[in-house]
Amino acid sequence: MLRYxxxxxxxxxxxxxxASIVIFAFIHLIPGDPVYVMLGDGATPxxxxxxxARLGLDEPVVLQYLIWAGNALQGDLxxxxxxxxxxxxxxxxGAETSILLATMTMVWIVGFGIPVGVLAAMRQGRWVxxxxxxxxxxxxxxxxxxxxxxxxxxxxxxxxxxxxxxxxSIFEEGGLANxxxxxxxxxxxxAPNAALILRLTRASMxxxxxxxxxxxxxxxxxSPTRVVVRHILRNALLAVVSAFxxxxxxxxxxxxVTETVFALPGVGRTVVQSILRRDYPVIQGxxxxxxxxxxxxxxxxxLSYRMLDPRVELE
Amino acid sequence: MKFGQLLGGVAFAALMxxxxxxxxxxxxxxxxxxxxxxxxxxxxxxxxxAQHMFEMLYAFDAAAVPQPFLATGETISExxxxxTIALRDGxxxxxxxxxxxxxxxxxxxxxxxxxxxxxxxxxxxxxxxGPLEVTLTLTAPNGAWKSMLAYPNGGPVIYPAxxxxxxxxxxxxxxxxxxxxxxxxxxxxxxxxxxxxxxxDYAKIDAPLDGEAGGRxxxxxxxxxxxxPDVGTRMSGVQAGDYDYAEYISGDLYGTVKDDPGVxxxxxxxxxxxxxxxxxxxxxxxxxxxxxxxILASLxxxxxxxxxxxxxxxxxxxxxFFPEGNVWHSTSGTEAYSEGDAEKAKALAAEAxxxxxxxxxxVSTNYKEHFDQATVFTRQLADAGINVQMxxxxxxxxxxxxxxxxxxDMFVTHHGAxxxxxxxxxxxxxxxxxxxxxxxxxxxxKFTGTSDLETRTGAWGELQALIYEQVPVxxxxxxxxxxxxxxxxxxxxxxxxxxxxxxxASK
Numbered sequence: 001m002l003r004y005x006x007x008x009x010x011x012x013x014x015x016x017x018x019a020s021i022v023i024f025a026f027i028h029l030i031p032g033d034p035v036y037v038m039l040g041d042g043a044t045p046x047x048x049x050x051x052x053a054r055l056g057l058d059e060p061v062v063l064q065y066l067i068w069a070g071n072a073l074q075g076d077l078x079x080x081x082x083x084x085x086x087x088x089x090x091x092x093x094g095a096e097t098s099i100l101l102a103t104m105t106m107v108w109i110v111g112f113g114i115p116v117g118v119l120a121a122m123r124q125g126r127w128v129x130x131x132x133x134x135x136x137x138x139x140x141x142x143x144x145x146x147x148x149x150x151x152x153x154x155x156x157x158x159x160x161x162x163x164x165x166x167x168x169s170i171f172e173e174g175g176l177a178n179x180x181x182x183x184x185x186x187x188x189x190x191a192p193n194a195a196l197i198l199r200l201t202r203a204s205m206x207x208x209x210x211x212x213x214x215x216x217x218x219x220x221x222x223s224p225t226r227v228v229v230r231h232i233l234r235n236a237l238l239a240v241v242s243a244f245x246x247x248x249x250x251x252x253x254x255x256x257v258t259e260t261v262f263a264l265p266g267v268g269r270t271v272v273q274s275i276l277r278r279d280y281p282v283i284q285g286x287x288x289x290x291x292x293x294x295x296x297x298x299x300x301x302x303l304s305y306r307m308l309d310p311r312v313e314l315e
Numbered sequence: 316m317k318f319g320q321l322l323g324g325v326a327f328a329a330l331m332x333x334x335x336x337x338x339x340x341x342x343x344x345x346x347x348x349x350x351x352x353x354x355x356x357x358x359x360x361x362x363x364x365a366q367h368m369f370e371m372l373y374a375f376d377a378a379a380v381p382q383p384f385l386a387t388g389e390t391i392s393e394x395x396x397x398x399t400i401a402l403r404d405g406x407x408x409x410x411x412x413x414x415x416x417x418x419x420x421x422x423x424x425x426x427x428x429x430x431x432x433x434x435x436x437x438x439x440x441x442x443x444x445g446p447l448e449v450t451l452t453l454t455a456p457n458g459a460w461k462s463m464l465a466y467p468n469g470g471p472v473i474y475p476a477x478x479x480x481x482x483x484x485x486x487x488x489x490x491x492x493x494x495x496x497x498x499x500x501x502x503x504x505x506x507x508x509x510x511x512x513x514x515x516d517y518a519k520i521d522a523p524l525d526g527e528a529g530g531r532x533x534x535x536x537x538x539x540x541x542x543x544p545d546v547g548t549r550m551s552g553v554q555a556g557d558y559d560y561a562e563y564i565s566g567d568l569y570g571t572v573k574d575d576p577g578v579x580x581x582x583x584x585x586x587x588x589x590x591x592x593x594x595x596x597x598x599x600x601x602x603x604x605x606x607x608x609x610i611l612a613s614l615x616x617x618x619x620x621x622x623x624x625x626x627x628x629x630x631x632x633x634x635x636f637f638p639e640g641n642v643w644h645s646t647s648g649t650e651a652y653s654e655g656d657a658e659k660a661k662a663l664a665a666e667a668x669x670x671x672x673x674x675x676x677x678v679s680t681n682y683k684e685h686f687d688q689a690t691v692f693t694r695q696l697a698d699a700g701i702n703v704q705m706x707x708x709x710x711x712x713x714x715x716x717x718x719x720x721x722x723x724d725m726f727v728t729h730h731g732a733x734x735x736x737x738x739x740x741x742x743x744x745x746x747x748x749x750x751x752x753x754x755x756x757x758x759x760x761k762f763t764g765t766s767d768l769e770t771r772t773g774a775w776g777e778l779q780a781l782i783y784e785q786v787p788v789x790x791x792x793x794x795x796x797x798x799x800x801x802x803x804x805x806x807x808x809x810x811x812x813x814x815x816x817x818x819x820a821s822k
Contacts, residue, residue, distance in 0.1 A: 031715050047484075082347075164552040166507075
């Protein structure tokens, strides 16, 4: 187990280095220059040259990479060209929104997708199942921004139950009540993913229910609820848990759209805006952190297999 | 009631409660502003925000005439190269210090040396010649001097001397945003908002508001500028009462909001206009004026505006660079505007010896209007037998590529409303397009060489005629963008100014 974790961590570090080189190369390969974006129409060549020098953009790209990587190793991701503040601060500012949004979304996904999937499987073929499966297909097919805009129109502009957009920190005036700003965005973001988890849970439950040991358990006279929870669901979850790794990746990319529609100050929107502004340090920093998160989550998913199913060998 | 239900009920009630912020103006912006040190940049949003903090020697009144603001008046020497400006007494900076001639001189000198429009004035030096008197020495007479000292976009706003001197060519850091305006700097939270706070010791001019001139008064306690990139969200945010004001609502939503009692529509009083530049440095269009005239003759602007804007109330196909009613309005040369005559274009192209060489049209997808206009133009030019190749990139890429003459023959951009023709990008010899023909330079010298308004407007008429003859740029037409506001917001203006300001506004 320990050897496995060490080996996987080593591989993760190699992936990280490779990813950082690819990110750096790709960003600098796109044409466009933050200096023109910052100085606007009236910039003279002298101003452009001066600003490029001040930002260190006049060095060769390889040297820029080495300087950046060296600093990143010491926890310094550089300064945002646009905000003129440390990248770590820009990311930290967006992290609260993104983490809370992801958490709330996962709560909807797990709290809705799994129980409803179980329910659909238990009522296989009946109208409950068909209704729920139809709903799941609908949710999975509708684009996130469309769901988001309609949620705003109905629940914010129409009924006035929730704020339309933005998110003040929970550490500011309003406290935990500020979480209401995240209700609509998290539902919009959860919808397609919860639908997928619902479908997966249902399919996986039905597969497991056909296993011999389930029939044996039933024959032994174990209560139906216990059969479903202990014998079927626990085994069915194995497939669902590994899907969480993908769901997380999907959340990151879909969050960009959701954060834009709901004007949330999250990391996803920051990185898209930074790409348009060619704010290299921010793009590099955010993507590096996303890669790290992705690696860690996949490692956790692999480790959790063993907890769910002791027969799994981690080698 | 079970404990769980109770907890759920409390949580739900807490989630639905909304805070009361009647004293804050919440302004939904398209994006985030770059540095608010507006001497150094020309971003519209930065000017909109920063004009509440930083003030200028002059300010435009409702008729767009510069009036003394931090100044009280001036005397001009016989040769028009020395201008002595008297300053208003009792003006205080946000740090509590009184504004002196030293502050004004340092700000003007920094702007002239490093500012994004600093070179336009031809300021040799600004000197404090008394505690409240500044003397400007110009390298040559400049008829537009007063407008330059009144235009906040990339203009000489007044900072304390030590701030201006210490910053030099670098942008001023937010903690040093110190001005004399009715609002002072609060804080910048990346991605969340820029906040300005009322300045209680503001030295108000004892006169009624008149455009940007006159007595400014901060009625809100705070102004918050919040980035809300999605236009649908900006609109429903105002309808839901989350924002008091939202800028740049797209034309296709005009029908939805114009009769909605839940919002006020603020159509811009300052039209922006699309421009298609031609490359005067290299390529097939370099100095082939007849070929350029062929291109101009083939274009039907009405059609391009219909496709890109749609709503007839929001555009006007007008070839004059300044709208009617403006002192710079002229119709010289505009008979060549928007002819949409493919036959004439073919004849001109043949006369120009055009051999079907592809013409590279650089355009960005970030501005939908640019792309729509370019698409219509490409079609119209094809009808006239002119072969256009669209090069579609994102805006940041376009900004880089247009600086490289070999990469393009034409590019599409837009221009904001400006107070004086000297600020038109096409008048700048080093702006991409690089139009600097002898005829232009002769007329430009006549235009800037005097403060006499009549001579200047006459020269501008000739310059506009030359633009339609040499075609360094093609004007697409006037586009009236619109903003929306909550019904409760009252502003001291009806049509939205180029940089909406909120002194004198309340709700």
